Amino acid sequence: MKNGKPRSAPRALDKAPTGIRGLDEITGGGLPRNRPTLVCGSPGSGKTLLGMEFLVRGAVRYGEPGVFFAFEETEEELVQNTATLGFDLHRLSAQKKLRTEYIRIERHEIEETGEYDLEGLFIRIGAAIDAIHARRVVLDTVEVLFACLTNHGIVRAELRRLFRWLKEKQVTAVVTGERGIDTLTRFGLEEYVADCVIVLDNRVADQVSTRRLRVVKYRGSAHGANEYPFLITNEGLSVAPITSLGLQHEASTKRISSGVPRLDALLGGQGYYRGSSVLVSGAAGTGKSTLAVAFAVAACQRRERCLYLALEESASQIQRNMRSVGFHLERFVREGLLRFHAARPTCQGLESHLAAIHDAAERFKPAAVVLDPVTNLTTVGTVPEVRSVLARLIDFFKDRQITLLATSLTSGGDAEEQSEVGISSLMDTWILVRNLESNGERNRGLYILKSRGMAHSNQVREFVLSGTGIQLIDVYTGSGTALTGSARIAQMAREQAEEALRRQEVAAQRAQAEERRAAATAQIAALRIQVKAAEEELKRLALAAGIREKASARARLNLSRSRMADKNSAAPLGGALVH
Amino acid sequence: MVVVSGRARPKRATQACNRDFWELRLYVAGQTPNCLRAFANLKQLCETHLEGKYRIQVIDLVRNPQLARGDQIFAIPTLVRKLPVPVRKIIGNLSNTEKVLVGLDLVPREG
Numbered sequence: 001m002k003n004g005k006p007r008s009a010p011r012a013l014d015k016a017p018t019g020i021r022g023l024d025e026i027t028g029g030g031l032p033r034n035r036p037t038l039v040c041g042s043p044g045s046g047k048t049l050l051g052m053e054f055l056v057r058g059a060v061r062y063g064e065p066g067v068f069f070a071f072e073e074t075e076e077e078l079v080q081n082t083a084t085l086g087f088d089l090h091r092l093s094a095q096k097k098l099r100t101e102y103i104r105i106e107r108h109e110i111e112e113t114g115e116y117d118l119e120g121l122f123i124r125i126g127a128a129i130d131a132i133h134a135r136r137v138v139l140d141t142v143e144v145l146f147a148c149l150t151n152h153g154i155v156r157a158e159l160r161r162l163f164r165w166l167k168e169k170q171v172t173a174v175v176t177g178e179r180g181i182d183t184l185t186r187f188g189l190e191e192y193v194a195d196c197v198i199v200l201d202n203r204v205a206d207q208v209s210t211r212r213l214r215v216v217k218y219r220g221s222a223h224g225a226n227e228y229p230f231l232i233t234n235e236g237l238s239v240a241p242i243t244s245l246g247l248q249h250e251a252s253t254k255r256i257s258s259g260v261p262r263l264d265a266l267l268g269g270q271g272y273y274r275g276s277s278v279l280v281s282g283a284a285g286t287g288k289s290t291l292a293v294a295f296a297v298a299a300c301q302r303r304e305r306c307l308y309l310a311l312e313e314s315a316s317q318i319q320r321n322m323r324s325v326g327f328h329l330e331r332f333v334r335e336g337l338l339r340f341h342a343a344r345p346t347c348q349g350l351e352s353h354l355a356a357i358h359d360a361a362e363r364f365k366p367a368a369v370v371l372d373p374v375t376n377l378t379t380v381g382t383v384p385e386v387r388s389v390l391a392r393l394i395d396f397f398k399d400r401q402i403t404l405l406a407t408s409l410t411s412g413g414d415a416e417e418q419s420e421v422g423i424s425s426l427m428d429t430w431i432l433v434r435n436l437e438s439n440g441e442r443n444r445g446l447y448i449l450k451s452r453g454m455a456h457s458n459q460v461r462e463f464v465l466s467g468t469g470i471q472l473i474d475v476y477t478g479s480g481t482a483l484t485g486s487a488r489i490a491q492m493a494r495e496q497a498e499e500a501l502r503r504q505e506v507a508a509q510r511a512q513a514e515e516r517r518a519a520a521t522a523q524i525a526a527l528r529i530q531v532k533a534a535e536e537e538l539k540r541l542a543l544a545a546g547i548r549e550k551a552s553a554r555a556r557l558n559l560s561r562s563r564m565a566d567k568n569s570a571a572p573l574g575g576a577l578v579h
Numbered sequence: 580m581v582v583v584s585g586r587a588r589p590k591r592a593t594q595a596c597n598r599d600f601w602e603l604r605l606y607v608a609g610q611t612p613n614c615l616r617a618f619a620n621l622k623q624l625c626e627t628h629l630e631g632k633y634r635i636q637v638i639d640l641v642r643n644p645q646l647a648r649g650d651q652i653f654a655i656p657t658l659v660r661k662l663p664v665p666v667r668k669i670i671g672n673l674s675n676t677e678k679v680l681v682g683l684d685l686v687p688r689e690g
Contacts (some may be wrong), residue, residue: 055610104651113684114617114671119608119655127644346665393620 013220013486016064016136016172018049020058021362022239026215030542031196036163037171038193040185041200046211046232048073050200051138052082053236054174058136059097066136067128068100071144074145074177075100075357097134118145118158122165122523129171137166141176146187156192163192185215197220201227208380210349215238229351231359232480238362240355242396249398251275251453254404256302256368259294262461262472263431263446268454272429275401276452277394281408283432286444287465288407289313293329294320294470295405300332304367307360308340311376315340340365340389350381358396373404374423383422392422409493428452431554433463436484443485446472454543462488580602600690601633602662608655613672617656620673628685
């Protein structure tokens with residue numbers, strides 16, 4: 001650092017953005033400006049379409065008019081052939097944003113009779129460029145000159161001159177060429193167009209064709225060097241620039257619901273991490289898709305968009321099936337929160353699936369994606385290939401903080417934890433739904449095998465689907481064994497009966513005790529009365545005794561008086577007595 | 580024998596079906612040596628083989644670039660035989676007389 005100011009970086013190569021989905025990312029900004037780029041490929045690989053989209057996007061999005069010089073198709077044929085991309089060439093032509101020129105060179109019409117040059121071509125190209133002030137040009141394909149003219153020496157010299165001239169004219173050119181057997185192009189165009197070379201490929205493997213694009217060379221710029229799958233859709237080319245770019249994504253700490261409250265409880269109380277990848281695996285019929293739909297519904301209820309990639313059933317079948325579990329998806333589809341993308345795996349190659357998923361996700365911009373089931377992809381690819389595709393998809397989703405839930409069909413039995421595709425290590429959370437068979441019936445049990453970054457329960461829950469949705473019920477662990485289904489219900493009933501009985505007994509005992517108490521209390525009352533009576537008796541006796549004593553004392557007194565009073569006289573009978 | 584240069588105004592071909600009238604157009608780009616040679620060669624050829632039954636138009640694409648489109652001209656110089664039909668195109672400075680004649684479908688005249 002000098003004088004506190006950072007030293008300025010060398011001026012980066014000026015690039016013309018192509019506007020083609022994914023291509024600008026691979027090329028780091030677009031094609032080299034004011035230089036020619038060679039696009040070569042076998043017939044039908046999409047060179048003309050790429051060139052046309054380069055011009056159309058340039059004209060519409062970046063304000064750079066362009067001219068398409070076709071050597072093999074007339075203007076009308078071009079319009080028809082590029083109609084699949086949804087471009088309105090006539091309108092663009094009228095707006096002077098785009099111009100198509102058919103340069104007709106027919107071998108049988110030409111006789112070469114001496115020295116000549118291709119100044120006429122230069123004049124034509126120059127006139128067309130000047131007419132609309134074009135900044136972009138496509139030449140499709142100058143190889144026609146080699147085919148029709150015998151003097152290749154002149155052709156080569158003039159082509160060299162042409163590309164120099166185009167540079168001076170400040171025009172970014174795309175030159176197409178047909179793939180040679182040993183060389184990049186049949187006539188060696190790569191000698192003159194050496195700044196940037198893109199190769200398009202359309203390989204067929206196992207009856208499935210896959211389109212691939214590769215930037216072979218890009219002078220002066222870093223670029224993605226791999227082969228990238230691409231699609232030709234009705235909105236233009238779509239390249240999937242996803243490659244495992246390394247694990248650079250940010251990890252979110254936010255949590256989102258799985259759609260089943262008790263499952264959230266098992267997951268540390270809050271649910272999945274946003275942007276994480278969840279695997280739900282299980283044998284056939286264990287309810288994986290239902291769990292996936294619950295997740296989708298939860299997202300929609302949060303007013304977030306969910307993309308449902310269905311590889312096994314059609315969208316309407318899924319919606320019909322889910323109605324029986326109480327999930328009504330039509331409403332979310334109508335509101336634009338839920339989008340189905342259904343495709344049989346065998347309809348295109350694995351890489352094309354990747355490109356299609358990337359395309360769908362880029363357009364719909366969901367917050368959650370369901371992939372149901374991922375194991376179906378093994379019908380169009382080997383296990384390592386599917387794993388590679390999945391790794392790239394996960395990277396792509398994590399980069400955009402999209403939560404992915406993938407279902408995986410296992411073959412059941414003891415090998416369930418093997419997980420057919422060996423992808424469990426790529427996933428952050430792994431939920432297993434398994435069949436528990438006992439007593440002549442099968443029930444479903446759910447448990448969490450792993451969940452990175454959170455404390456999760458290790459308890460099995462019974463996974464019940466009913467008309468009102470999903471329920472996770474505690475597995476009954478009476479007498480040390482885990483019971484599910486009707487065994488659980490039976491056990492519950494049994495225990496309830498026992499409980500009732502016990503209660504009754506207790507009630508009866510209480511009643512008895514009450515009675516005894518009442519009896520005792522009555523006894524006490526009776527005894528009290530006795531006590532009282534005895535006391536009364538005592539009182540009375542005491543009183544009586546007192547009276548008697550008084551009476552006897554009086555009598556004695558009287559007697560003594562009478563005896564004392566009359567000692568001499570024989571007491572007549574009936575003497576005066578004290579009363 | 581009319582030589583027109585500069586703004587080209589093709590006259591209506593009243594002798595359309597007449598095999599004996601030749602309408603020739605020479606496309607050039609400026610006054611390069613090649614173009615001059617082509618013109619010279621052409622005149623000589625016409626004098627020798629067509630004797631007054633021809634008309635040469637010289638079109639300078641530098642002055643009228645938009646005309647290159649109509650006749651689909653890419654090489655300079657190019658000679659186009661408009662009449663008699665079918666249209667024939669010959670590129671080069673016409674120094675190879677035999678080839679020119681073959682190209683124009685002319686039977687060489689003796690003398």
